[in-house]
Amino acid sequence: AQKITQTQPGMFVQEKEAVTLDCTYDTSDPSYGLFWYKQPSSGEMIFLIYQGSYDQQNATEGRYSLNFQKARKSANLVISASQLGDSAMYFCAMRDRGNQGGKLIFGQGTELSVKP
Amino acid sequence: DGGITQSPKYLFRKEGQNVTLSCEQNLNHDAMYWYRQDPGQGLRLIYYSQIVNDFQKGDIAEGYSVSREKKESFPLTVTSAQKNPTAFYLCASSSLPYGYTFGSGTRLTVV
Numbered sequence: 282a283q284k285i286t287q288t289q290p291g292m293f294v295q296e297k298e299a300v301t302l303d304c305t306y307d308t309s310d311p312s313y314g315l316f317w318y319k320q321p322s323s324g325e326m327i328f329l330i331y332q333g334s335y336d337q338q339n340a341t342e343g344r345y346s347l348n349f350q351k352a353r354k355s356a357n358l359v360i361s362a363s364q365l366g367d368s369a370m371y372f373c374a375m376r377d378r379g380n381q382g383g384k385l386i387f388g389q390g391t392e393l394s395v396k397p
Numbered sequence: 398d399g400g401i402t403q404s405p406k407y408l409f410r411k412e413g414q415n416v417t418l419s420c421e422q423n424l425n426h427d428a429m430y431w432y433r434q435d436p437g438q439g440l441r442l443i444y445y446s447q448i449v450n451d452f453q454k455g456d457i458a459e460g461y462s463v464s465r466e467k468k469e470s471f472p473l474t475v476t477s478a479q480k481n482p483t484a485f486y487l488c489a490s491s492s493l494p495y496g497y498t499f500g501s502g503t504r505l506t507v508v
Contacts, residue, residue: 285439290437316497318499323501324485324487324501324502324504325499325500325501325502326487326489326499328497328498372439372440374440383428383445383447383491384430384442384445384455385430385440385489385497387439387440387441388439389437389438389439390437390438390439
């Protein structure tokens with residue numbers, strides 16, 4: 282069965298430093314997509330970055346990059362130059378062809394706090 | 398601008414009462430989803446719909462019902478059979494294989 286695991290319930294980082302949020306996944310489907318979302322206290326889910334299982338390069342979007350290690354089934358999010366506004370919950374999610382109707386499966390989330 | 402509108406933002410339900418959460422999208426997406434989020438938890442799928450007049454149960458469908466009469470609309474009814482409905486509800490739509498867009502959510506509280 283598909284599963285997403287985020288083992289860090291909470292993380293602290295100093296402003297302007299880089300931080301890595303861990304995500305491991307499990308699927309038997311060779312074709313899948315991995316997503317990271319940011320959820321501030323307001324509750325909205327903000328899309329950050331996407332990595333396809335067949336993508337040759339790690340995805341990057343501005344200050345966000347995804348450290349994709351396919352053999353280890355990990356898809357860690359790296360945030361460079363942290364800002365106070367980065368304080369939020371972060372969710373890793375996966376979709377594969379076996380998922381019902383293209384649904385996303387979510388991890389439990391990591392709460393990131395950026396210190397000034 | 399295209400997006401998903403959820404209403405109301407906050408909703409209070411009395412014991413034994415049915416309530417309906419609204420979800421409207423103008424993105425022309427075929428697929429729509431309802432997720433439930435409990436405090437400190439990830440999202441769990443309640444129902445999804447890939448096409449008008451068709452919908453499927455997700456992982457936690459008991460005590461909920463949906464309809465999909467129009468492509469733009471996917472309302473969720475929380476029935477009295479749902480014993481613990483207090484949660485944050487998020488609606489999403491998608492143009493597969495990517496392109497998931499979420500609404501801003503509805504916080505439901507039982508009083």
